[in-house]
Amino acid sequence: MLPADAAAVALTGPDKEHAETSILAPHLRRSSPAHVNRLLLQQQVLAETASRRGSPMRTGAA
Structure with a gap:
């Protein structure tokens, strides 16, 4: 389980x-x-x- 602030965790090891x-x-x-x-x-x-x-957009209408 990750702590609330995962950025504060030191990632070490294999x-x-x-x-x-x-x-x-x-x-x-x-x-x-959000990006979509x-x-x-x-x-x-x-x-x-x-x-x-x-002006028509690229929606297939010419």
Whole structure:
């Protein structure tokens, strides 16, 4: 079980790579949805801006 502040733990010994991966995995699991949401929002804003200007975005409409 990891302590509340995993960054404060000194990673030493032969299993250092496994410990680093164990600490990184929850961080990636939390940050990935936020990144995807930001990309989807950005895509939506760009599409709305293009539709207001009357120019087609790369949505398959030519």
